[in-house]
Amino acid sequence: MEYSYEAPVLTVDAVIFQLIDHQLNVLLIKRSREPFKGDLALPGGYNPKGETTLSALERILLSKTGLNKNKLKLIEQLYTFDTIARDPRGHAVSVVYMGLCRNVKITPSITKEQPRFMPLSKLPNLAFDHQAIIDYALERLASKVSYTNAIFGLLPKEVTLTQLQRAYEAVLGHKLDKRNFRKRILALDLLKPTTKYSTDGAHRPALIYLFRKQSLETSNKLID
Amino acid sequence: MEYSYEAPVLTVDAVIFQLIDHQLNVLLIKRSREPFKGDLALPGGYNPKGETTLSALERILLSKTGLNKNKLKLIEQLYTFDTIARDPRGHAVSVVYMGLCRNVKITPSITKEQPRFMPLSKLPNLAFDHQAIIDYALERLASKVSYTNAIFGLLPKEVTLTQLQRAYEAVLGHKLDKRNFRKRILALDLLKPTTKYSTDGAHRPALIYLFRKQSLETSNKLID
DNA sequence: ACAAAAGTGTTAAGAATACACCCATGT
DNA sequence: ACATGGGTGTATTCTTAACACTTTTGT
Numbered sequence: 036m037e038y039s040y041e042a043p044v045l046t047v048d049a050v051i052f053q054l055i056d057h058q059l060n061v062l063l064i065k066r067s068r069e070p071f072k073g074d075l076a077l078p079g080g081y082n083p084k085g086e087t088t089l090s091a092l093e094r095i096l097l098s099k100t101g102l103n104k105n106k107l108k109l110i111e112q113l114y115t116f117d118t119i120a121r122d123p124r125g126h127a128v129s130v131v132y133m134g135l136c137r138n139v140k141i142t143p144s145i146t147k148e149q150p151r152f153m154p155l156s157k158l159p160n161l162a163f164d165h166q167a168i169i170d171y172a173l174e175r176l177a178s179k180v181s182y183t184n185a186i187f188g189l190l191p192k193e194v195t196l197t198q199l200q201r202a203y204e205a206v207l208g209h210k211l212d213k214r215n216f217r218k219r220i221l222a223l224d225l226l227k228p229t230t231k232y233s234t235d236g237a238h239r240p241a242l243i244y245l246f247r248k249q250s251l252e253t254s255n256k257l258i259d
Numbered sequence: 260m261e262y263s264y265e266a267p268v269l270t271v272d273a274v275i276f277q278l279i280d281h282q283l284n285v286l287l288i289k290r291s292r293e294p295f296k297g298d299l300a301l302p303g304g305y306n307p308k309g310e311t312t313l314s315a316l317e318r319i320l321l322s323k324t325g326l327n328k329n330k331l332k333l334i335e336q337l338y339t340f341d342t343i344a345r346d347p348r349g350h351a352v353s354v355v356y357m358g359l360c361r362n363v364k365i366t367p368s369i370t371k372e373q374p375r376f377m378p379l380s381k382l383p384n385l386a387f388d389h390q391a392i393i394d395y396a397l398e399r400l401a402s403k404v405s406y407t408n409a410i411f412g413l414l415p416k417e418v419t420l421t422q423l424q425r426a427y428e429a430v431l432g433h434k435l436d437k438r439n440f441r442k443r444i445l446a447l448d449l450l451k452p453t454t455k456y457s458t459d460g461a462h463r464p465a466l467i468y469l470f471r472k473q474s475l476e477t478s479n480k481l482i483d
Numbered sequence: 484a485c486a487a488a489a490g491t492g493t494t495a496a497g498a499a500t501a502c503a504c505c506c507a508t509g510t
Numbered sequence: 511a512c513a514t515g516g517g518t519g520t521a522t523t524c525t526t527a528a529c530a531c532t533t534t535t536g537t
Contacts, residue, residue: 040268040305040307041307041308042266042267042268042269042306042307042308043266043269043306043307043308043309044266044308045266045267045352081264082266082267082352083264083266083267084266084267084268084350085349086267086350087342088339088341088352089341112338112339114336115336115354117312117313117354118311125309126308126309126310128269128306128312128354130339130341130352196516196517197515197516212500212501212502213516213517213518214501214517214518214519215499215500215501217517218519219498234508234509236508236514236515237508237509237510237512237513237514237515238506238507238508238509238514238515238516239506239507239508239514239515239516240507240508240516241515241516241517242516256498419489420489420490421488421489436527436528436529437489437490437491438490438492438528438529439527441490442492443526458535458536459488460487460535460536461485461486461487461488461535461536461537462486462487462488462489462534462535463487463488463490463533463534463535464488464534464535465488465489465490466489466490
């Protein structure tokens with residue numbers, strides 16, 4: 036087999052989520068070439084021999100969108116798609132990662148791909164099957180935040196309970212009851228109260244909490 | 260980039276589970292070449308251009324172990340490993356699948372790889388990081404059976420409640436309470452009672468139930 | 484008769500849900 | 511003073527967990 040073996044093309048793609056204005060956004064670029072020239076797509080590219088998929092992903096993200104890997108608070112492999120007609124010339128296998136970040140500003144003019152975050156609720160038609168990939172990633176994220184502390188990836192180290200609740204609501208796609216949410220979150224021991232208060236408007240200041248962990252931990256209880 | 264692009268080697272590997280004698284077993288082969296010559300390993304091989312990973316997997320399974328794809332009651336992608344030194348000559352990326360089957364007899368003499376099912380509890384040292392892959396697959400399976408009907412993949416269409424309980428126990432790795440188990444399983448509406456009884460020994464015959472679905476369905480309740 | 488697995492309910496504890504008002508601040 | 515989001519408790523329902531004896535069969 037090896038003598039006649041020729042490998043398919045290997046690519047990597049990234050679904051990078053960020054909360055902007057309490058809405059879940061995803062990082063997209065404009066395709067500069069056929070196929071789907073001019074359409075929006077997930078950032079991605081070729082994975083050459085000798086480079087791991089994660090390292091290729093980080094390199095490509097930086098070059099196409101200016102997003103540095105140290106801005107990603109969480110990155111994990113999502114799924115490998117092998118039926119994508121990414122390149123009309125032949126078979127391509129794409130390893131897709133999902134990443135979370137916060138407070139990242141992307142300047143579209145940085146590259147010809149004009150990277151930008153766009154709200155999930157207002158996406159135009161995307162290239163390839165990238166809409167389906169984003170849907171899948173969102174499903175995975177929603178499931179992930181309900182049995183891990185993954186939500187920290189979308190938030191600063193210090194949060195108010197309302198900020199946290201907004202983040203869960205954006206990911207899960209539905210409203211949560213304030214009192215029940217607080218009871219459960221505090222019971223999970225995810226957060227440590229500080230003595231500081233956030234004063235961000237014409238209302239009572241909110242107590243600030245600290246995430247106990249900034250790395251992925253699995254819990255046995257659920258948020259849904 | 261494309262002009263100088265050379266793809267890594269792409270491989271596929273399979274973690275195939277089956278219950279034998281109420282124990283979870285995994286399909287292994289003996290490596291006939293270096294590296295790890297003589298050690299047991301997951302069945303796998305090269306994925307050439309033009310073939311999807313699933314189709315390559317099915318082809319390789321058949322050729323190396325004699326297991327036909329129509330014996331797999333469930334097969335799904337598990338994870339893509341890209342740091343495996345599968346081939347000492349260079350970078351290899353391996354897409355790993357997990358599959359479930361039942362009542363499959365493998366004849367080791369069928370190929371020089373001497374395929375066989377072995378109980379998870381008694382595995383020798385395996386080639387590469389295949390032990391870690393199996394651990395990961397088992398974890399995924401345990402999680403899967405607790406929120407889907409995936410357990411059907413390990414059992415015949417018709418089962419008794421005790422058989423079903425044994426299967427859950429083998430996958431989850433711990434005992435379940437008989438009365439609570441029955442209440443919950445029947446509440447899930449996974450099964451349909453028949454009017455037949457199984458008489459397989461010196462004891463009261465057990466009512467036989469039928470799986471309502473032989474395809475993966477997600478439930479909202481949990482077995483744990 | 485006995486061994487072996489099948490079958491069957493109740494109670495208690497814990498978890499989830501529904502729900503409405505006062506508090507502290509900025510303007 | 512009013513608008514805005516922050517903060518708090520209870521009662522009810524539902525879910526889970528713990529637990530032991532009788533039934534039916536083959537030998």
